[in-house]
Amino acid sequence: MQNITSSTIICPQCAGENQISVDDRFIECVFCNSAIYVDKSKVVTHYVVNSNFNQSTAEGNLRRWMAGNFQVKDLDKLAQVSKVSFYYFPMWYFKTLDISGDRIYLQPATSTSISEIKKISVPAGNLKVFHKKEFNENEFMPPDIYLTSAQKWLTDSGVNLTNIKEASLVHIPFFQFNYTYNGSEFTALVESSSGKVYANLWPKKSETPYRAMFGIGVALYLIISIIAIIISVSSFNSGGEVASGSIVLKMFFYILASIPLIIIAFAIAKKV
Ligand SMILES: [Zn+2]
Secondary structure: OOOOEEEEEEEEOOOOOEEEOOOOOOOOOOOOOOOOEOOOOOEEEEEOOOOOOOOHHHHHHHHHHOOOOOOOOOOOHHHHEEEEEEEEEEEEEEEOOOOOOEEEEEOOOOOOHHHHHHHHHHHHHHHHEHHHHHOOOOOOOOOOOHHHHHHHHHHHOOOOHHEEEEEEEEEEEEEEEEEEOEEEEEEEEOOOOOEEEEOOOEEEEHHHHHHHHHHHHHHHHHHHHHHHHHHHHHHHHOOHHHHHHHHHHHHHHHHHHHEEEEEEEEHHHHHH
């Protein structure tokens, strides 16, 4: 049997016929200079998203995110960054068109343990044709998930494949920060085009003090209600104004009880 050493692919941009060797995956069209990625089943245009951040500005975004309300107090100051890596992560990019309009779907083109990557979105205007010379090839993670697998995932999530207008490969730049806090390891990604931070797990504020305060609050209001009932019953026995008297009394005690609760809540929010 004869070994196939070259084959012809049709450029998805200009329809020009390119001769390539069978091992070639990333090629440039000899006619229009488009970047092309040769998948097992299909030839697609290869795009890249520009990186607009460097390591220190990306870390600045991470620290600001760490200082946010959902993170544990002083995480921005206490987190120790243990490792930083920069890479272009490959995603299959699908554009569908139906009566409701355009929609974009992204699916990882290589296996990753970082589930945050599935949440990312890319504005269409940020896509640039990939040119080898402009980038450091070592920073590009090669795809290892076939286009057909990604299409199957799309079908499984209810997308009609006949509506796919465009399928491409897109490399998206990320800074990956590994950091430790309180002896535990965490990972956060900064998408280096928009600077957006992606993380699924992070040191969260403890909910225990809030739960304890809720318990104390409920107990306090229960006690006030019982006292108010006792007072109203005893005043009924002595022939006083029952209903209105007990309501005014209750209101007074409720307001009185809420003052220390509000103070405790502020104290907890500052400390946690
Ligand atoms: Zn071409």
